[in-house]
Amino acid sequence: xPDDSSTPAPSAGTSQSDVKWRRVVDASTRWPVIAFVVSGTxxxxxxxxxxxxxxxxxxFPDWWTQQAWLTFGRVRPAHxxxxxxxxxxxxxxxxxxxxxxxxxxxxxxxxxxxLLSAALWNVGVLVGTIGILAGYSRAIEWVExxxxxxxxxxxxxxxxxxxxxxTLWHRHARHLYISVWYLGAAILWGPLLVIAILLPIYxxxxxxxxxxxxxxxxxxxxxxxxxxxxxxxxxxxxxxxxVHSYHLSYLGFWTLALFYNWAGVHHLVGGPAPQWVAxxxxxxxxxxxxxxxxxxxxxxxxxxxxxxxxKYSPTLRFVVFGAMSYTAVxxxxxxxxxRYWQEVTHFTHYTIAHSHLGVYAFATMIAFGAIYYIMPRVxxxxxxxxxLVSLHFWTTGLxxxxxxxxxxxxxxxxxxxxxxxxxxxxTIVEDTKPWLVVRSVSGTLxxxxxxxxxxxxxxxxxxxxxxxxxxxxxxxxxxxxxDHVGGDGxxxxxxxxxxxxxx
Amino acid sequence: xxxTPLLTILLVLVVGAAITLTVLxxxxxxxxxxxxxxxxxxxxxxxxxxxxxxxxxxxxxDEPTGTPDPEA
Numbered sequence: 001x002p003d004d005s006s007t008p009a010p011s012a013g014t015s016q017s018d019v020k021w022r023r024v025v026d027a028s029t030r031w032p033v034i035a036f037v038v039s040g041t042x043x044x045x046x047x048x049x050x051x052x053x054x055x056x057x058x059x060f061p062d063w064w065t066q067q068a069w070l071t072f073g074r075v076r077p078a079h080x081x082x083x084x085x086x087x088x089x090x091x092x093x094x095x096x097x098x099x100x101x102x103x104x105x106x107x108x109x110x111x112x113x114x115l116l117s118a119a120l121w122n123v124g125v126l127v128g129t130i131g132i133l134a135g136y137s138r139a140i141e142w143v144e145x146x147x148x149x150x151x152x153x154x155x156x157x158x159x160x161x162x163x164x165x166x167t168l169w170h171r172h173a174r175h176l177y178i179s180v181w182y183l184g185a186a187i188l189w190g191p192l193l194v195i196a197i198l199l200p201i202y203x204x205x206x207x208x209x210x211x212x213x214x215x216x217x218x219x220x221x222x223x224x225x226x227x228x229x230x231x232x233x234x235x236x237x238x239x240x241x242x243v244h245s246y247h248l249s250y251l252g253f254w255t256l257a258l259f260y261n262w263a264g265v266h267h268l269v270g271g272p273a274p275q276w277v278a279x280x281x282x283x284x285x286x287x288x289x290x291x292x293x294x295x296x297x298x299x300x301x302x303x304x305x306x307x308x309x310x311k312y313s314p315t316l317r318f319v320v321f322g323a324m325s326y327t328a329v330x331x332x333x334x335x336x337x338x339r340y341w342q343e344v345t346h347f348t349h350y351t352i353a354h355s356h357l358g359v360y361a362f363a364t365m366i367a368f369g370a371i372y373y374i375m376p377r378v379x380x381x382x383x384x385x386x387x388l389v390s391l392h393f394w395t396t397g398l399x400x401x402x403x404x405x406x407x408x409x410x411x412x413x414x415x416x417x418x419x420x421x422x423x424x425x426x427t428i429v430e431d432t433k434p435w436l437v438v439r440s441v442s443g444t445l446x447x448x449x450x451x452x453x454x455x456x457x458x459x460x461x462x463x464x465x466x467x468x469x470x471x472x473x474x475x476x477x478x479x480x481x482x483d484h485v486g487g488d489g490x491x492x493x494x495x496x497x498x499x500x501x502x503x
Numbered sequence: 504x505x506x507t508p509l510l511t512i513l514l515v516l517v518v519g520a521a522i523t524l525t526v527l528x529x530x531x532x533x534x535x536x537x538x539x540x541x542x543x544x545x546x547x548x549x550x551x552x553x554x555x556x557x558x559x560x561x562x563x564x565d566e567p568t569g570t571p572d573p574e575a
Binding site: 241257 | 505507508509511512515516519520522523527535536539540542543544545546547550551552553554555556557
């Protein structure tokens with residue numbers, strides 16, 4: 001491993017080099033992180049508007065039907081793809097790039113490549129979204145964007161690999177923290193998955209099988225790992241204590257790595273795929289309970305005794321919300337892979353609730369929490385308004401809570417009615433309407449939260465207003481809540497170099 | 504009937520599993536999993552120690568100022 005003398009090496013003693021290495025590393029990540037996070041937030045807002053259009057059509061089915069590009073069949077997949085490839089992927093890359101530089105304790109390498117990647121990625125998602133709205137959607141769920149979009153996104157993903165490997169090569173860290181494993185795995189699996197599904201070799205039932213092998217894996221092996229990586233780093237860091245069981249964290253990672261890949265066809269239970277393929281996927285879906293419980297135990301026992309800190313810390317609040325949602329959605333996923341469960345829930349709104357519990361309540365909320373931690377460190381500024389941060393949290397938290405609850409209940413009712421031949425189909429449609437109203441209302445709440453977040457992000461990136469003189473907490477922190485933090489939320493001067501330790 | 508799609512996915516799975524297992528055993532041979540208990544502390548150091556929450560912003564100038572505390 002080359003000796004990197006351009007980054008001051010972290011050492012065990014308190015010294016100027018100890019202080020400076022973190023500062024240098026964070027500064028090196030500035031423009032790539034800003035590029036990916038800002039881009040992702042743009043797609044979050046765009047995808048939210050598309051989602052609202054799609055959702056309101058359940059209340060106003062004749063709305064905007066004269067324009068083909070605004071019909072449900074195009075707007076809904078456009079929403080899905082902008083959220084998957086635009087928002088959560090790009091935000092995840094921004095968070096990941098900062099994390100792997102921090103954890104490898106060296107400057108981020110390939111910064112120019114990452115900026116190029118961000119540009120290509122944006123072009124790809126734009127081409128893809130326009131392509132779907134123009135009617136060139138492909139018939140593969142979660143990959144509806146036309147091939148032209150992936151002509152940009154696949155190279156963009158490849159550039160990430162170069163940056164990660166180069167940073168890994170120049171690392172100062174003696175030990176690869178657990179988060180680095182999750183990030184490295186996502187960097188490896190993500191491009192492999194996308195390339196595999198884009199091969200023009202699928203048709204018929206094999207296409208459906210490949211579709212759901214891909215869609216399930218892109219969630220669990222591309223979107224999930226950065227979320228877990230962020231949680232494993234931020235929960236201990238914000239609280240100030242290490243992960244409860246570091247051994248367990250490795251068990252959780254390796255069981256995820258070995259089990260998740262086989263579970264995708266549980267989306268096709270009852271379909272024309274061979275029964276043995278579905279059964280294998282159900283078995284591995286059940287085995288996924290192991291890594292999920294491991295992660296849940298680890299995160300919970302790390303936070304236990306410190307839950308009152310959620311009152312003050314935006315990062316901790318969003319990340320813990322997301323971590324708990326990960327447990328919920330993953331256990332739910334294991335259970336709903338069983339045939340007896342799917343008899344009721346498949347092809348209903350329940351599935352939509354589940355997917356939003358995963359991509360939003362888990363991945364998106366952790367992404368928000370991570371961004372609240374990272375952006376002050378790369379912009380050398382602070383979030384402009386604790387009230388707006390709080391508004392962001394409550395609109396998104398209550399929004400997704402109402403969304404998931406309504407569609408879960410409505411989906412189960414829908415499923416039970418679909419199984420009853422004495423219930424007319426139109427009756428079922430009428431009975432889902434109230435739940436779909438809640439969907440639209442909660443979606444609107446979440447969109448308000450996204451607009452607030454976008455505003456806050458713009459302000460911190462341009463360093464708007466007066467330079468804040470302390471962290472943006474939800475409430476002033478009472479003395480003693482944080483051992484080394486003063487009563488007004490500002491950091492007390494610790495017993496080290498006065499200004500140097502003010503990080 | 505064409506088995507190309509199934510063989511393609513199986514190939515990807517086998518290659519992925521092989522890489523994953525190779526990395527796992529390589530890491531084990533290099534001693535990565537030895538002494539895991541202490542490795543949980545690698546994200547902490549004297550500057551950001553255990554017991555001190557790290558939820559604060561950088562509010563110092565880029566270059567450290569002030570003299571080191573002799574008591575530190």
